[in-house]
Amino acid sequence: MNKEYSPKDIEKKWQDIWENEEAFKVGVDQSRPKYYALVEFPYPSGQGLHVGHPRPYTAMDIVARKRRMQGYNVLFPMGWDAFGLPTENYAIQNKIHPKIVTKNNVEHFKAQLKALGYSFDWSREINTTDENYYKWTQWIFLQLFKKGLAYKSEMPINFCTSCKVGLANEEVVNGVCERCGSEVIRKMQSQWMLKITEYADKLIDGLAKVDYIEKVKVSQKNWIGRSEGAEVNFRLKDKEEILMIYTTRPDTLFGATYMVISPEHPIIEKYKEEIENYQEIVAYREQAARKSDFERTELAKEKTGVCVKGISAINPVNNKEIPVWVSDYVLMSYGTGAIMAVPAHDTRDWDFAKKFDLPIIEVVAGGDVQNEAFTDVATGILCNSDFLNGMEVRDAKEAIINWLEDKKIGHRKVNFKLRDWVFSRQRYWGEPIPIVKCPCCGYVALNEEDLPLRLPEVESYMPTDTGESPLAAMRDWVETTCPKCGKKAERETDTMPQWAGSSWYFLRYIDPDNTSAFASKEALEYWMPVDWYNGGMEHTTLHLLYSRFWHKFLYDQGLVPCDEPYKKRTSHGMILGENGEKMSKSRGNVVNPDDVINEFGADTLRTYEMFIGAFELSAAWSMEGVKGCRRFLDRVWKLQDMLIDGEEYRPQLETKIHQTIKKVSNDFENLKFNTAIAAMMGLVNEFYKANSITKGEYATLLVLLNPVAPHMTEELWEMYFAGAGKVYQQKWPEYDEAKTVESTVEIAVQINGKVKATISVGLEEEESSVKQKAHALPAIAGLIEGKNIVKEIYVKGRILNIVAK
């Protein structure tokens, strides 16, 4: 009887050995193929690791460990995305410097991650709040600035009344602040913006050549929101003024019965003298402005608006006069802030027309436009549209655009939902924006050799009531000289958003200590692109889009060797509490990984997190399930009591072993960790049935299981195979395809589709011989006797179906 399996005794031991041996430290090695496996670096929050974290980390650790055993030079790094509001808020509340808070949190996180036995190359650890890191974040910002992709703009921003900070559109959820849930209002402020819209097309086109799971591609596309249509000029009656609109349905131009402009549209001010009900419109505009985004969406069903009296427009296709309305369902920020309304073929226009009793003219036949808008573009045929009559929608679109371009009253136009990225935060705990505002020269970039621009020590991290960053109060920091003309100037006091540091971190891992560039060309050429990037669904739109944007920019500057940063992107599902709800402190269903490790061991936690269910789907935690995984590892441990000599696989187990190697190898690649583990459990059960295992069989099992349970497998390996080095140095087992199939198989014999018997046949056995054997079976013979066999279908090695009447 051997000693008991005690994770406490062995896990720390192996973690220390790996560290001392620098087992997972890598460098550029042209003689071996590289593999770059990446997980999203965490935000080191005060709560420490959550059982949700180990799911993606373990998955990619398995991939990394397997790849190493397959001979790849594997880069698998980890770091900290440490700027951010929670740390700052904690610092404010507890009067501790965010730097100290971050340091403590990182230490805690790191200890927890080490206890899980991940094969990270810790020598490449990075932290976005290190000045040697954010120096390069600032440097990249300067490159964007120099190319005109960073600009300052006075514009309405989302402002959280509680956090007192400007938010990106993306950080406003249902009209409230994503972090604190407080009301968000619009406020005019001068903001740094990044021109991500310049890359809208490239960001969409690039998706065609990368291997991302489909839903990620779809959400990227939806966010960018590319739409193809036309801009059309409508003339105002008795004026020279042109009112330009954007439409994706220029084919319905004959059906335009009125126009709608956004409440903020400039022609209102321009023609205020002639608008008879100007006061009414101003009142409406003010009412609309007071509505938060939330109210605007809530009230989406009920249309509101005011007719602009005194001016009207002319439909350019038929010269009919049509009224102009103001309504907040038309947004100033999209298209031209004005639309032509075609109530017959647009549901919003239809709702509006019904409410205000405006005419509805059918121009695409196929629906009943008095009852609902007919929007089907696939089946409709144009009518009431002069030269477009009889055409299909697609052809009519082309025809009308050509006509408009010909007459110079319109043109083809592509629009995007994507807006430029609000890059300023009026907060302390972020990267200072390395710009100086000079009264003579305007906004001037710092000299690159003056980077990093360090975050100064301040008395208070609280944002000021004016909404300015706490940095604004540091007069001796703010007051500086212009790098260009040398005269007195002031520093920018806004900082960058948390997205900044994470937009390029995977590049820094490649060469983290480089002081002359964010990474050397040589290292970038060797390691990029990231071969496999796994992360949460919650980051698939923003982080992915932002980092792809920065990367494409760097590529255009010749600074990185590839135009897409990530070759493959996958996503993991959330780990829910035992009650099936999202884990949270307030629900009291949070599971701490430390407790699980203490009670069951890190290998058990790793195994369970992989066995819990389909990797991409969310899964509810179960302590009973954890126990089951521990039991499995115990059974593997105890196999040593059944160990017998022999390097070979025994004939009766050979097929099963080859099948398992194949299944585990493939499943690890396809994120099917749960079935890979199930296959290994099945194999272990076979050894138990045989009540024995040869050394050769055990060695294979230990190597296969090593990526999942690295500590225990190393310990067992050391006990029995120490002469052959460590498990992580072994070669990944190979399988022989020919040996994964049984030479004789059991097939089902059906009569009229119902299984009536099973029969053992040779895989390559002749069909006629199989049939003969089947017919001879007593269970079958009795049933087909006296019946007419209409048909017999034999699927090789699977099934024989006899159709009898």
Add this chain to the structure above:
RNA sequence: GCGGAAGUGCUGGAAUUGGCAGACAGGCAAGACUAAGGAUCUUGUGUCGGAUACGACGUGUGGGUUCAAGUCCCAUCUUCCGCACCA
């Protein structure tokens, strides 16, 4: 409203070039070992009927295609997630 994903035993979940539904776990039950077991091992476990043999039914619901459907087609219901007046 639009987009995406998912509905399978008591539970988590397997199985889709259509080919024996329920792998692997958990739970439960019985047995073995034991001073004891909340440890371990063995066996059983979809539902209904039947003592058994066996039979019928069974992958959200209703149709369909097929020798054969969880898988394909049509319709429909439910849940979760994302986006939401983007013209």
